Amino acid sequence: MIRVALDAMGGDHAPAAEVDGAALALAELGPDFHLVLVGQADVITSHLDRHPELDRGRIEVVDAPEVVTMDDKPLQAVRRKRNSSLVVGLTLHQEQNADAFVSAGNTGAVLAASTVVLGLHPSVDRATVASLLPTADGPVLLLDAGANVDCSARELVNFAHLGSVYMRDVIGRERPVVGLLNVGEENDKGSEVVREAHQLLRQDTRLNYVGNIEGRDIVVPHPVHGRIDVIVADGFTGNVVLKFYESMGRLVESLLRRDSPNLLTSPELKPLMRFLDYSQYGGAPLLGVRGVPIICHGSSSPSAIKNAIRKAVESVQAGLNEHIAEEFAGQAAPPAA
Amino acid sequence: MIRVALDAMGGDHAPAAEVDGAALALAELGPDFHLVLVGQADVITSHLDRHPELDRGRIEVVDAPEVVTMDDKPLQAVRRKRNSSLVVGLTLHQEQNADAFVSAGNTGAVLAASTVVLGLHPSVDRATVASLLPTADGPVLLLDAGANVDCSARELVNFAHLGSVYMRDVIGRERPVVGLLNVGEENDKGSEVVREAHQLLRQDTRLNYVGNIEGRDIVVPHPVHGRIDVIVADGFTGNVVLKFYESMGRLVESLLRRDSPNLLTSPELKPLMRFLDYSQYGGAPLLGVRGVPIICHGSSSPSAIKNAIRKAVESVQAGLNEHIAEEFAGQAAPPAA
Numbered sequence: 001m002i003r004v005a006l007d008a009m010g011g012d013h014a015p016a017a018e019v020d021g022a023a024l025a026l027a028e029l030g031p032d033f034h035l036v037l038v039g040q041a042d043v044i045t046s047h048l049d050r051h052p053e054l055d056r057g058r059i060e061v062v063d064a065p066e067v068v069t070m071d072d073k074p075l076q077a078v079r080r081k082r083n084s085s086l087v088v089g090l091t092l093h094q095e096q097n098a099d100a101f102v103s104a105g106n107t108g109a110v111l112a113a114s115t116v117v118l119g120l121h122p123s124v125d126r127a128t129v130a131s132l133l134p135t136a137d138g139p140v141l142l143l144d145a146g147a148n149v150d151c152s153a154r155e156l157v158n159f160a161h162l163g164s165v166y167m168r169d170v171i172g173r174e175r176p177v178v179g180l181l182n183v184g185e186e187n188d189k190g191s192e193v194v195r196e197a198h199q200l201l202r203q204d205t206r207l208n209y210v211g212n213i214e215g216r217d218i219v220v221p222h223p224v225h226g227r228i229d230v231i232v233a234d235g236f237t238g239n240v241v242l243k244f245y246e247s248m249g250r251l252v253e254s255l256l257r258r259d260s261p262n263l264l265t266s267p268e269l270k271p272l273m274r275f276l277d278y279s280q281y282g283g284a285p286l287l288g289v290r291g292v293p294i295i296c297h298g299s300s301s302p303s304a305i306k307n308a309i310r311k312a313v314e315s316v317q318a319g320l321n322e323h324i325a326e327e328f329a330g331q332a333a334p335p336a337a
Numbered sequence: 338m339i340r341v342a343l344d345a346m347g348g349d350h351a352p353a354a355e356v357d358g359a360a361l362a363l364a365e366l367g368p369d370f371h372l373v374l375v376g377q378a379d380v381i382t383s384h385l386d387r388h389p390e391l392d393r394g395r396i397e398v399v400d401a402p403e404v405v406t407m408d409d410k411p412l413q414a415v416r417r418k419r420n421s422s423l424v425v426g427l428t429l430h431q432e433q434n435a436d437a438f439v440s441a442g443n444t445g446a447v448l449a450a451s452t453v454v455l456g457l458h459p460s461v462d463r464a465t466v467a468s469l470l471p472t473a474d475g476p477v478l479l480l481d482a483g484a485n486v487d488c489s490a491r492e493l494v495n496f497a498h499l500g501s502v503y504m505r506d507v508i509g510r511e512r513p514v515v516g517l518l519n520v521g522e523e524n525d526k527g528s529e530v531v532r533e534a535h536q537l538l539r540q541d542t543r544l545n546y547v548g549n550i551e552g553r554d555i556v557v558p559h560p561v562h563g564r565i566d567v568i569v570a571d572g573f574t575g576n577v578v579l580k581f582y583e584s585m586g587r588l589v590e591s592l593l594r595r596d597s598p599n600l601l602t603s604p605e606l607k608p609l610m611r612f613l614d615y616s617q618y619g620g621a622p623l624l625g626v627r628g629v630p631i632i633c634h635g636s637s638s639p640s641a642i643k644n645a646i647r648k649a650v651e652s653v654q655a656g657l658n659e660h661i662a663e664e665f666a667g668q669a670a671p672p673a674a
Contacts, residue, residue, distance in 0.1 A: 136591040146520055149528050183483055183576040191486050191573060215580030220587045236528060237574055239520040241581055243552030248585060250557045252609065254473040259608035263600075271596035272589065 001032050004312045005098035008039035009067045009085040010105030011305075012298045015039055018104065019047040021305025026058055028306065029313055036060045036098050038089040040067070064088035068105055070298065074112035086110060090117040093291050100292035100312035102283070104300045110293065111147050111286060118291040123328050125152070127288040128159050128235075129295060130166060131242050134275060135219045135227065141167050141176075142218070142231045145284060146239030153196035156180070156232050160207050162287040163230035165327050169318035170285075170311065176229035179213035179222070181237060186212070197232070219245070249276030283308030285315065292321055338369050341649045342435035343642075345376035346404045346422040347442030349635045352376055355441065356384040358642025360391055365643065366650055373397045373435050375426035377404070401425035405442055407635065411449035423447060427454040430628050437629035437649035439620070441637045447630065448484050448623060455628040458665050462489070464625040465496050465572075466632060467503060468579050471612060472556045472564065478504050478513075479555070479568045482621060483576030490533035493517070493569050497544050499624040500567035502664050506655035507622075507648065513566035516550035516559070518574060523549070534569070556582070586613030620645030622652065629658055 006022055008015040015037075022035050037044050041063035048054065048061070066084040068077045078087060086105055093101040094117050103110045107129065115127050130143035143159045144151065151159075160178045167176040180198055182190045187198060189212055201209045210225040218241065221227050233241070253273070256264050263269050274280065279297065282304035286293040292315045296308045315321075343359055345352040352374075359372050374381050378400035385391065385398070403421040405414045415424060423442055430438040431454050440447045444466065452464050467480035480496045481488065488496075497515045504513040517535055519527045524535060526549055538546045547562040555578065558564050570578070590610070593601050600606050611617065616634065619641035623630040629652045633645045652658075 136588065136595055149520060149526075181577060183486060183573055189486075194573075215577040215582075216584040218581055218584070220584040220591070233577075236520055236531075237577055240518060240552040240570075240574055241577060244555055244578060244581065245552075247553040247555070247557040251473065252589070254557070255609050255612055258473055259612075260605040263603075263605045266600075268597040268600045272592050275592055275596075 001034055002313055002316050003034045003036055003098045004309055005036040005038055005089040005092045005101045006309065007085045007089050007101070007103035007105055008037045008044050009064070010103040011296065011300050014104070015044055015047050017300055017302050018305055019044065019051070020302035021300070021309065022059070023051045023054055024302055024306035025309040026054060029310065031058070033313055034058045034060070035309070036062055036092060038062045038064050038092065039085040040065055062088060062092065068109050070106050072106060072109055074106070074108035077106070077109040078113040078116050086113050087117065090114060090293065093293070094118050099316045100294065102294045102296065102305070102308050102312050104296035104298055104305065107146070107295055110295050114286050114289045114291070114293045118289040118293065120288055121290055121325055121328050124158055124288040125155050127286055128162060129284050130163060130287050131238070131284045132281065133219055133242070133245060134281065137221065137227050139171060140219065140227060140229055140231060142233065142238050142242060143287065144233065144235035144238050145242050146235045148235040151193065151234040153193050153200055156193070156197040156234070157200045157204065158288065159232045160201060160204070160209065160230060161327050162324060163232065164207060165323050166285060166287060166320065167229045169320045169323055170315050173229045175208045177225055177227065178207050178209045178230040178232065179211065179217065179225070179228040181218070181231055181233040182212035182214065184212065184214065215241070246278040249273065249278065252276060280304055281307065283311040285311065287324065290321065290325070292316055338371055339650055339653050340371045340373055340435045341646055342373040342375055342426040342429045342438045343646065344422045344426050344438070344440035344442055345374045345381050346401070347440040348633065348637050351441070352381055352384050354637055354639050355642055356381065356388070357639035358637070358646065359396070360388045361639055361643035362646040363391060363395055366647065368395070370650055371395045371397070372646070373399055373429060375399045375401050375429065376422040377402055399425060399429065405446050407443050409443060409446055411443070411445035414443070414446040415450040415453050423450050424454065427451060427630065430630070431455050436653045437631065439631045439633065439642070439645050439649050441633035441635055441642065444483070444632055447632050451623050451626045451628070451630045455626040455630065457625055458627055458662055460665050461495055461625040462492050464623055465499060466621050467500055467624050468575070468621045469618065470556055470579070470582060471618065474558065474564050476508060477556065477564060477566055477568060479570065479575050479579060480624070481570065481572035481575050482579050483572045485572040488530065488571040490530050490537055493530070493534040493571070494537045494541065495625065496569045497538060497541070497546065497567060498664050499661060500569065501544060502660050503622060503624060503657065504566045506657045506660055507652050510566045512545045514562055514564065515544050515546045515567040515569065516548065516554065516562070516565040518555070518568055518570040519549035519551065521549065521551065552578070583615040586610065586615065589613060617641055618644065620648040622648070624661070627658065627662070629653055
């Protein structure tokens with residue numbers, strides 16, 4: 001049996017989106033899958049009552065009266081709101097009463113709480129939020145996507161390992177292609193940290209590292225190396241790229257409204273607009289901590305919550321956490337700068 | 338009379354694309370506009386012979402036998418290839434035998450040569466390459482777009498002033514809205530340099546600075562401030578964003594080919610695909626140096642070269658260089674970090 005703890009109070013539309021997403025997940029995933037809904041029990045229960053179709057034997061509600069808001073400072077939230085759905089849910093996971101944890105709450109707080117409650121894998125310096133970007137040739141993983149604004153070269157190398165295990169285990173890429181996001185392909189391109197990371201990555205024979213890549217190679221195949229499965233970047237660049245990409249749907253929609261309004265209602269355009277609608281994509285894995293925490297957009301739809309839960313289940317089934325532990329257990333610490 | 342010097346040997350398709358672009362510009366712009374084609378005179382002349390329609394009285398050819406290649410190191414190219422089209426063309430501009438300079442050559446070399454030959458405006462620390470990004474609501478200016486990987490807070494403030502004058506003079510925005518690209522809107526977001534730049538920009542009453550913006554606000558209107566006319570970023574982030582945006586046309590094309598092949602040939606789709614085709618956009622202004630140098634993509638089409646020449650003419654007509662000098666003459670140097 002796989003049990004996923006869901007922070008029912010996390011998102012902008014909590015707990016409705018969470019409970020509806022939970023219902024979708026229970027319907028879609030097999031009977032071996034159970035859910036633990038964490039949050040204000042009376043509120044959750046009254047939302048659950050709107051879903052008489054659900055097998056209540058597969059749902060547990062764990063009461064957590066406090067709520068972490070988007071305005072809470074991450075570390076303060078962890079320390080002061082011990083009875084929040086965030087801390088209670090992660091503690092369930094840490095104590096192995098849940099195999100994974102999904103939240104659409106305050107990203108900074110989920111990151112801080114995961115690091116504090118679950119702890120980091122040995123020789124991982126910081127946890128990273130990874131984001132799956134859709135491409136015409138399947139998703140690619142961008143990390144860091146905003147958790148760590150400044151990164152050391154050693155941290156960027158860690159991201160490459162974490163991303164490679166994730167893409168192999170959860171997305172099924174045999175030997176994930178790793179690229180370092182830079183402003184050119186030559187060895188001397190980029191800031192000092194990026195140049196150092198490039199040298200460390202080149203020497204790391206356990207990675208399938210193909211070198212520096214540029215902005216144009218993120219979601220379009222690289223002319224030589226094809227699809228880059230794992231795109232390594234600091235959290236500043238990664239966050240800007242992620243949010244920029246998320247705005248493309250609105251850009252295309254406004255251009256079509258201006259120039260070709262008839263197309264907007266064409267069924268032929270639907271696949272493109274659906275592809276560009278980021279609200280359907282659920283679940284950025286938080287990698288580097290001991291466990292399987294997954295972060296969703298605050299604005300997640302029930303379908304996005306369901307997708308995140310599915311990713312959590314697939315991560316557990318694939319043994320992601322154990323494989324990351326092995327990846328770093330076998331690794332000598334990279335040389336210091 | 339306005340005279341633009343064109344580096345005829347710069348781009349990947351030189352001198353054919355340059356000469357064809359020159360012909361388009363001469364046809365489109367008024368008789369007061371003259372061109373100086375700089376490069377290997379015999380090669381240029383033989384290409385000009387393919388355009389019997391041209392008024393040769395409006396074209397001057399200046400011989401420059403050496404060619405700067407994409408493999409040349411920027412500063413070495415400037416110092417060693419004194420007879421290159423790049424150095425000869427910029428010298429014509431510096432000596433006021435041309436009012437502007439356009440090149441599709443090695444960006445690093447054009448930047449270095451412009452700085453060395455033209456010199457910087459007083460109290461500008463470094464030149465910056467600015468890039469116009471198309472949006473549904475007209476272009477916005479991103480700077481730096483890749484010239485300066487690491488930037489100080491003071492340099493980012495300079496970019497804000499340079500970009501504001503450009504958008505006012507050349508694009509006609511009355512009081513350009515300035516935003517600082519960051520990972521969130523709060524004052525404490527971003528790296529140390531970005532946080533410091535945000536504070537300096539807030540105190541700068543001569544700018545129409547609206548604060549930190551995020552990746553989603555670059556080409557889609559900001560929910561509160563609307564279109565951001567001038568987007569300030571370090572050259573690493575700016576370059577990644579620019580190249581990522583340039584790849585959107587290929588992404589959309591491959592998605593449509595996969596999901597809706599009939600749409601690809603639909604005339605209704607043409608405006609969108611044309612909008613996303615970056616090869617038509619010509620001319621990134623190099624700002625901060627005394628003069629009007631404009632850099633084009635190496636792969637520029639004749640139409641892109643023509644657009645860059647037009648931008649050069651509009652910049653000269655608007656008095657861009659003089660207004661930038663005034664902007665910085667009136668400015669106390671920003672406080673050091």
